[in-house]
Amino acid sequence: xxxxxxxxxxxxxxxxVRLMRISEKLRGLSGxxxxxxxxxxxxxxxxxESAGLLLAEARSASANDLVIAIRAEADEAxxxxxxxxxxxxxxxxxxxxxxxxxxFDSALEALPEANLALISVxxxxxxxxxxxxxxxxxxxxxxxxxVSLDDEIALKRLGRxxxxxxxxxxxxxxxxxxxxxxxxxxxxxxxxxxxxxxGTGIQEICVLVDRMGSGISxxxxxxxxxxxxxxxxxxxxxCIDLLEADEKTRVIVVTSKPPDSRxxxxxxxxLACCRKPVVVNFLGGDPAGVAGxxxxxxxxxxxxxxxxxxxxxxxxxxxxSGAVDPAALTGQAEQEVAQMxxxxxYLRGLFSxxxxxxxxxxxxxxxxxxxxxxxxLRHDLRLPDSWxxxxxxxxxxxxxxxxxxxxxxMIDPTLRLHxxxxxxxxxxxxxxxxxxxxxxxxxxxxxxxxxxTVRRARATAHAxxxxxxxxxxxxxxxxxxxxxxxxxxxLRAAGAIVLPxxxxxxxxxxxxAQRACAA
Amino acid sequence: MSDLKASIAAANQETVDxxxxxxxxxxxxxxxxxxxxxMTRNMVLHSSPRIEWGRMCGPHRNGIIGAVLFEGLAQTRDxxxxxxxxxxxxxxxxxxxxxxxxGAGITSASMPVVVVxxxxxxxxAYCDVFESGALQSLKWGWYDEKVGAHxxxxxxVFAPVLRAGIECMGGLxxxxxxxxxxxxxxxxxxxxxxxxxxxxKDLMPYLLRSQVxxxxxxxxxxxxxxxxxxxxxVTMAAAKAVLEPAKDIPYSTVVTAMARNGVDFGxxxxxxxxxWFTAPAGKVDGLYFRSEWGPGxxxxxLGDSCITETVGLGGLIQATAPTVQQYVQGTLADAIRNTVExxxxxxxxxxELQLPNxxxxxxxxxxxxxxxxxxxxxxxxxxxxxxxxxxxxxxGQARAPKECFEKALRAFVARYAxx
Amino acid sequence: MDTDDKRLLRQEIKTVNIGLELFxxxxxxxxxxxxxxxxxxxxxxxxxxxxxxxxxL
Numbered sequence: 001x002x003x004x005x006x007x008x009x010x011x012x013x014x015x016x017v018r019l020m021r022i023s024e025k026l027r028g029l030s031g032x033x034x035x036x037x038x039x040x041x042x043x044x045x046x047x048x049e050s051a052g053l054l055l056a057e058a059r060s061a062s063a064n065d066l067v068i069a070i071r072a073e074a075d076e077a078x079x080x081x082x083x084x085x086x087x088x089x090x091x092x093x094x095x096x097x098x099x100x101x102x103x104f105d106s107a108l109e110a111l112p113e114a115n116l117a118l119i120s121v122x123x124x125x126x127x128x129x130x131x132x133x134x135x136x137x138x139x140x141x142x143x144x145x146x147v148s149l150d151d152e153i154a155l156k157r158l159g160r161x162x163x164x165x166x167x168x169x170x171x172x173x174x175x176x177x178x179x180x181x182x183x184x185x186x187x188x189x190x191x192x193x194x195x196x197x198x199g200t201g202i203q204e205i206c207v208l209v210d211r212m213g214s215g216i217s218x219x220x221x222x223x224x225x226x227x228x229x230x231x232x233x234x235x236x237x238x239c240i241d242l243l244e245a246d247e248k249t250r251v252i253v254v255t256s257k258p259p260d261s262r263x264x265x266x267x268x269x270x271l272a273c274c275r276k277p278v279v280v281n282f283l284g285g286d287p288a289g290v291a292g293x294x295x296x297x298x299x300x301x302x303x304x305x306x307x308x309x310x311x312x313x314x315x316x317x318x319x320x321s322g323a324v325d326p327a328a329l330t331g332q333a334e335q336e337v338a339q340m341x342x343x344x345x346y347l348r349g350l351f352s353x354x355x356x357x358x359x360x361x362x363x364x365x366x367x368x369x370x371x372x373x374x375x376x377l378r379h380d381l382r383l384p385d386s387w388x389x390x391x392x393x394x395x396x397x398x399x400x401x402x403x404x405x406x407x408x409x410m411i412d413p414t415l416r417l418h419x420x421x422x423x424x425x426x427x428x429x430x431x432x433x434x435x436x437x438x439x440x441x442x443x444x445x446x447x448x449x450x451x452x453t454v455r456r457a458r459a460t461a462h463a464x465x466x467x468x469x470x471x472x473x474x475x476x477x478x479x480x481x482x483x484x485x486x487x488x489x490x491l492r493a494a495g496a497i498v499l500p501x502x503x504x505x506x507x508x509x510x511x512x513a514q515r516a517c518a519a
Numbered sequence: 520m521s522d523l524k525a526s527i528a529a530a531n532q533e534t535v536d537x538x539x540x541x542x543x544x545x546x547x548x549x550x551x552x553x554x555x556x557x558m559t560r561n562m563v564l565h566s567s568p569r570i571e572w573g574r575m576c577g578p579h580r581n582g583i584i585g586a587v588l589f590e591g592l593a594q595t596r597d598x599x600x601x602x603x604x605x606x607x608x609x610x611x612x613x614x615x616x617x618x619x620x621x622g623a624g625i626t627s628a629s630m631p632v633v634v635v636x637x638x639x640x641x642x643x644a645y646c647d648v649f650e651s652g653a654l655q656s657l658k659w660g661w662y663d664e665k666v667g668a669h670x671x672x673x674x675x676v677f678a679p680v681l682r683a684g685i686e687c688m689g690g691l692x693x694x695x696x697x698x699x700x701x702x703x704x705x706x707x708x709x710x711x712x713x714x715x716x717x718x719x720k721d722l723m724p725y726l727l728r729s730q731v732x733x734x735x736x737x738x739x740x741x742x743x744x745x746x747x748x749x750x751x752x753v754t755m756a757a758a759k760a761v762l763e764p765a766k767d768i769p770y771s772t773v774v775t776a777m778a779r780n781g782v783d784f785g786x787x788x789x790x791x792x793x794x795w796f797t798a799p800a801g802k803v804d805g806l807y808f809r810s811e812w813g814p815g816x817x818x819x820x821l822g823d824s825c826i827t828e829t830v831g832l833g834g835l836i837q838a839t840a841p842t843v844q845q846y847v848q849g850t851l852a853d854a855i856r857n858t859v860e861x862x863x864x865x866x867x868x869x870x871e872l873q874l875p876n877x878x879x880x881x882x883x884x885x886x887x888x889x890x891x892x893x894x895x896x897x898x899x900x901x902x903x904x905x906x907x908x909x910x911x912x913x914x915g916q917a918r919a920p921k922e923c924f925e926k927a928l929r930a931f932v933a934r935y936a937x938x
Numbered sequence: 939m940d941t942d943d944k945r946l947l948r949q950e951i952k953t954v955n956i957g958l959e960l961f962x963x964x965x966x967x968x969x970x971x972x973x974x975x976x977x978x979x980x981x982x983x984x985x986x987x988x989x990x991x992x993x994x995l
Contacts, residue, residue, distance in 0.1 A: 020806045020914075021845040027810050034810045042745070043652055051809060100976035102863045102894045107954050107973040114973070115949055118965075120957030121977050128980075128992060129956055138954065139946055143961070163941040179951035179970055182961060218947055238943065246947050411960065440964035481967075527994060772994070889995045892987055893980045925987060932990045 001033035001071050005078040006055040008040070009066040012089075019066075022088045026070070029084065031077030036069045037085060104132055118181060119168075120144055126169065127151035134158050134166070142168030142223065143182050146400075149230055152223070156234040166235055171221035172199030175206065182221075183410055185439035186479035190215020192308045193249035195239050197222050197256040200353025200437060201283070201301055203475055204502055205255060207484075208305035210477050211500075214312060217248035227259035233267050240270055251312045252278050253304050257358060258285035271295060277311040279304050283355070284362045284377070300503040301359055329504070332497070333511035337430070337519055339467035344430040347371070347513035348423040349394030349506075350416050352409035356435040356475065357396040360506040367510030368392050374399050389423065392513060394433070410442045417453045424457030424468055430516035431469035432457070433509035435502060438476025438487060447474070447487040451494035458495050469512050470496040473505035523770075523936060527889075530770035534789050535866045535885040537768075538830065540639050541761030545691040545753055547634035548648065548682035550674065551626055554634055555645050557616050561592060562609040566624030566823040567778035568785035568795040569612050572603060576781030576818050577908040578660025582623035583610060585662025589670050590627050614776060617763070618645040619755045619823035622658035622905065623781075630670065631678030635693060635756040637764065644759035648678060649749040654808065660909035672738075680739040683729035684722050691721065693757040696750065697832070698872050701882065706840035707754045708824060708833030709901035709914060714750035719743055751824065758826040767792055770935060772928075773866060774886040777829045777898070777919060781821035781905070786923045788888055791930055798922035803904045805846040805915015812912040818905040820917040825900045831869060831884040834899035834916055835861045839874045843901050846915040851876075857899060858883070864890040864898075888931070891924040 019037040026035035034051055038044040040061035048054040053069035061067055068085045072078040101107035108114060117133035119126055123146025130140045134155065142155075147169035159166040167174055173196075174181040178189055185203055187210040194216065196202040202219050209216060220243075222235040236254070243249045252274060259267065264282065271278045272293040279296045280289065281304035287297040296311065298304035347368060351357030354375065361377055371377070372393045374386045383390060386401045395402075397409040397416050409416050416434075423429050436446050454470050461468035472491060476484045488498045499505040551558050558564075563586045565579050572580070584599045587608055593599035602608050613620040620626050624647070632645040647658075651669060655661040685691060696717050703713035722743075726736065743749060766775045771789035778785055785795035800819040807813060827833040837843055838858035841851045855876060862868070866885030873879040886898060897918040904913035955962035956975040965972040981987035 018842060018845055020808070021848065024806050036809075047654075047808065099859070100974040102860060102896060102976055102978075103890065104954065104956065104975055106863050107956075107975045111952060111954065111971060111973040114952045114954045114971075115946060116951055117954045117956060118961055120955075120961060122979070124983075125979060125988075128988070129977075133954070133956075137942075139943065143957065163943055165943045165946060176951055177947055177949065180964065180968060181951070181953075184964075242944060242947055245944060248947075440967065441958075441961055521993075523993065524995070889991060893991050893995060895978065895982060925981075928987070928990055928994075932993060936993050 001073055003072045003075055003078045004053060004055060005070045005072070005082055006053060006058050007068040007082055008057045008061045009068070010064075012066040022085060025088060026081050026085055029077065029081050031073040032070060032081050033073070034069075034071040035081060035085070036067075038067055039063060040065045040067045104129065104136075108136060114138055116141060116181075118143065123147045123169070127155060130155050130166070131158065134162060134164055137162070137164070139165040140167065141171055141174055141181055142166065143172060144168070145170035145224070149225065152225060152231055156231065160234065160238070165238065167221055168223035170224040173202045173219065173221045175216055175219040177218065180440045183437070183439055183441045184219070185210070185475075185477050186481075187477055188215035189217070189248075191217055191248065191250035191312050192253060193217045193243040193246065193251065194219040194253045194255065195222060195236060195243065196220070196254070197224055197227050197236070197259075198355035200435070200475065201255045201281075201355035201359070203353070203437060203439065204301040204356060205253060205281075205305045205308070207475055207477050208302060208501060209309055212305070212309045214309045217246060218243065227256055227263050227267070229260040229263055233259070233263050236267060237270055240267075240274065244274055244276060250276060251308045252276055253281060253308050254278065255281040255301065255304055256283070257355070258282045264289060268293070268295070279307045279311065283359055300363065301355075302501040302503045329508050330511055333508060333515050336467070336469045336512050337515040340430055340516055340519070341427070341466045342519065343427050344466055345513070345517045346389070346428050347392045347394070347431050347433060347509055348389055348429055349433040349509070350419055350423070351394065351396050351435050352398060352413075352416060353435050353437050353475070354396045354398050356437070356502045357394060359502055360433060360435075361394055363503050363506035364392070364394070364510045367507070367514045374401065395419075410437050413443060413446060413449050417449055420453050420457055421460070424460055427464070427466065429468065431471060431509050431512040433506060434470065434472040436472055436474045436476075436487065436491070438474060438480040438482040438484065440481065445482055447482070447490040451490045451496070454491070454494040454496050469509075471499065471505050471509040471512070472496050473499045473502045475502065526770040527772055530768050530790060531773050531866045531885060531887060534765045534768050534771045534773040537765040538761050538884060539869055539871070541764065542638040543635050543693040543757035543760045544638055545633055545685060545693055545757070546636045548631055548678050548685060549634060550628065550678070551630050551632050551645070552628035555616050555618055555626070555632060558628060559609060560590070560628050561607060562611065562628065563587065564611055564613045564616060564618060564620060564624065564626040566620050566622070566780050566821060567612040567614045567776070568780060568783050568797050569615075570780050570782055572610065574782055576821065578623045578818055578821060578905050579781055581660040581662065581909045582625035582657055583608070585657050585660070585666065586625050586627040588662060589657070589667055590629055613823055614778060616645075617643065617759070619759045619826050620647050621752060621755060621824045622822050622903065623660050624823050625657050625660075629674050631674050631681075633753050633756050635753065635760045637760040640764040642760060642763045644756045644763065646752045646756035646759070648673060648681070649746055649752045652745065652747060654911040655909070656911075659903075659905050659911045662909075676735050677739050677742060680726070680729075680731050680735050683731050684726040687725040687729040688722065691718070693753055694871060696721075697754060697757075700750075701832070701836065701839050701872050702875050704840050704842070706833050706836045706843060706901060708751065708827040709843050709903070710840045711750045711754065712747045714754065715747055718750050718753070751827075754832065755824055755826050758830040758832070761830060762826070765789055772888045772931060774829055774888060777825045777900075778823045779820045779825070781818045784820065784920050784923055786919070786927060788927045788931065791927060791934070794930070796923045796926040796930065798920040798926070801917050801920055803902055803913075803915045803917045805904055805913050807904065807913035809912070812906075816906055816912060818907045820900065820902060821905055822902065824902065825919075828898050828900050829886065831865065831872070831882040834901040836874060836882050837899065837901070838876045841876070843916070860896050861898065863894060864896050888924045888927050892921070892928050895921065897921055
């Protein structure tokens with residue numbers, strides 16, 4: 001390291017720390033042994049001297065002068081270091097910060113009029129956050145699941161004491177006074193109020209109501225376990241009171257998987273004395289529940305939407321707009337199967353929305369009978385391995401076994417797309433049934449990736465002498481950021497058959513598989 | 520909210536109110552033996568927490584030996600070590616004597632200290648007078664003839680001149696200097712150049728009118744004019760002085776002291792009295808003054824100087840002195856983000872000390888151990904890097920270890936929460 | 939009586955969003971007021987410390 005280069009920049013001031021940082025960078029250059037940038041004060045000159053770099057120019061420099069002192073292996077290295085030093089001295093730093101808060105309390109300080117806490121942290125911690133929010137006087141929407149039953153009961157009790165709502169846990173969807181929370185669609189404001197223990201159930205009803213030209217006053221998710229015996233419909237019952245008192249609401253729709261029978265009784269008794277018309281949609285439940293009351297029964301989400309709009313407008317309407325006539329469905333099913341290879345038989349349903357998947361299972365039962373699932377209608381139909389289909393299979397990809405360490409499939413479609421390709425490659429698969437959910441909080445363009453994968457899947461099947469049917473329904477509105485029409489179009493262009501509702505798509509897929517089995 | 524939570528909230532508010540009500544005034548400069556409570560001729564103080572001779576880091580050990588030599592208690596290093604090991608030298612921490620010390624914090628009987636009085640509550644605190652900007656000084660554990668001679672000069676020539684100037688001034692309002700300095704790019708720990716310059720400007724007219732020998736005056740002025748970090752030691756004493764009345768408030772979870780001795784890091788909490796909660800001191804992340812120095816040469820974090828962070832200066836307000844971020848290849852955005860984060864773990868802000876880069880929001884004050892443990896946001900200390908043996912070799916930043924806060928939190932719940 | 943929850947159905951929703959940022963984004967897109975908590979596991983998930991924090995904070 002024999003080459004020494006010292007450069008003095010007269011009256012050029014730079015902060016000592018900045019100079020140290022540049023020195024550090026220069027020392028990293030190849031062939032550079034020492035690099036010191038300093039203002040030529042007495043103390044600093046002493047340091048340069050001890051480093052053998054107090055050459056004449058540096059010695060005669062004054063405290064207002066900047067000294068660049070380099071020791072290197074060769075001239076070129078020294079020169080390069082000096083040039084780099086000068087360039088770094090000229091650099092400027094500028095950046096932006098966006099603001100988030102590390103604690104609930106400081107967030108609340110910034111927005112003291114906050115009235116709702118939306119909580120989507122891991123279940124283990126969610127109850128503590130919810131408790132804190134309630135203690136501070138905020139209503140709580142708990143998107144998180146895996147919250148203990150005891151915690152749910154305690155939180156809802158605390159909420160009742162304080163007159164605050166606790167939506168959830170496992171509440172994915174709410175629309176309150178026009179604000180779409182969690183996974184929710186942009187829907188017209190109107191007179192239909194929805195209460196649901198089921199996220200995508202609420203979403204499907206909302207979008208269908210909107211499609212028929214009506215609108216939503218509020219759509220409130222109570223959480224998947226609210227209607228269990230232990231929780232006793234705590235939030236549901238309170239919300240029935242609220243919707244009954246709410247001026248904007250003229251019809252109340254209650255949607256859920258069938259509750260515990262004692263809880264169902266309590267809820268139905270309460271609904272029966274409601275001053276406003278009520279539609280009860282206990283998916284897979286017994287219509288006898290509303291016998292002898294003024295309440296209306298709906299077995300599917302689609303029927304619930306139809307009934308609500310009918311009641312509200314007084315207009316008769318058998319099916320929602322764009323509905324396909326059943327005979328046409330059968331004809332279409334036969335057309336699909338005519339192109340298939342003899343071995344193709346089975347239906348594979350890949351769902352991102354739990355309730356949509358559940359409704360599909362109910363509809364498919366009519367045409368296909370037993371369907372294996374990770375959310376089976378009967379215990380003995382539970383898939384031994386969620387990753388391997390058996391016969392007719394429908395899976396809810398939002399369930400825990402798929403979502404460990406991942407985002408929900410309505411946000412991250414990766415797992416479903418892989419599964420689609422896997423299923424498509426199997427010679428015994430005839431039809432794939434899918435839900436596509438739009439709205440705020442969900443993937444910005446679900447149809448795009450899905451369409452690409454559908455194309456690939458159908459091409460694979462075609463190359464192996466098979467024909468793969470893909471049937472889907474898009475749960476969304478034109479106002480959703482993704483745009484309903486464009487999403488449907490993208491899917492059709494890839495060869496998917498797009499029906500207007502989940503129930504109809506399930507019906508068609510069931511007919512296809514039924515015909516394929518028979519063939 | 521439970522009674523316990525309400526009590527804590529009230530106690531924390533009172534703690535911060537007391538800190539903010541403090542009025543620290545620099546009133547005097549005297550030899551330690553004359554003013555530091557409990558100081559004796561054969562005593563050497565060092566930065567906290569307490570630590571046995573055998574466990575001390577190099578700068579502390581070498582610094583204490585140096586002090587013994589300086590005081591003339593021994594003539595050689597070996598003699599000095601002999602006295603120390605025999606127990607003939609009383610070794611204690613600065614904090615135990617109402618004092619704080621920067622670096623190794625070495626304070627002995629003849630060394631001059633600044634005296635700061637908290638006018639609101641009447642209590643006083645002390646800190647060694649700034650020694651020197653040299654890398655080899657007793658502050659960093661280095662003692663040789665040159666250092667010794669300079670220490671004598673400080674005690675015999677400089678300190679009396681400084682005292683005369685302060686007396687002539689009628690005392691110096693420390694907060695007003697700090698308030699201006701934080702608007703001029705100082706965070707008042709690793710950067711005190713604005714504060715030191717403002718002090719110099721204020722002092723000069725009085726110094727020139729005080730009755731001191733011209734030769735001494737010239738030497739003193741020459742020294743002060745180059746002492747960029749001079750004011751740190753005054754700020755430290757002032758911080759100690761305003762924190763003292765905030766100690767021992769029942770139910771308070773606010774930190775009243777932080778310190779490290781190159782081996783252990785310790786904190787004190789208002790509601791937990793004089794107890795120190797300690798954990799191993801951490802490494803300092805930063806830059807080195809010479810290429811042959813690196814992390815392998817460095818002692819761990821040391822010094823009482825993080826009493827500045829304890830009152831919401833230094834590493835807690837990097838946003839106002841973004842240059843310190845450059846030690847760790849950081850940016851202005853990093854500096855601002857760090858300061859905004861510290862607001863999250865503090866009870867309140869100090870409206871008298873406003874930060875232009877945060878739209879004149881006050882400095883964060885009152886570190887709450889609950890919030891530290893909850894968020895994992897650990898106070899940053901802007902600090903020097905000392906060599907394992909002696910001498911300053913670089914500068915940078917370190918984080919207070921989370922174990923200290925966790926230990927304190929456990930002790931707190933044991934004392935205050937019904938089982 | 940006009941309870942808090944009745945009032946909620948008539949109020950503009952102003953949210954503290956704790957968790958997935960995309961929910962906060964969605965609210966902002968609708969022109970609604972929201973503050974975002976950059977949530978991390980308190981006390982690094984240590985159960986003993988979580989318990990203590992529940993009592994004190």
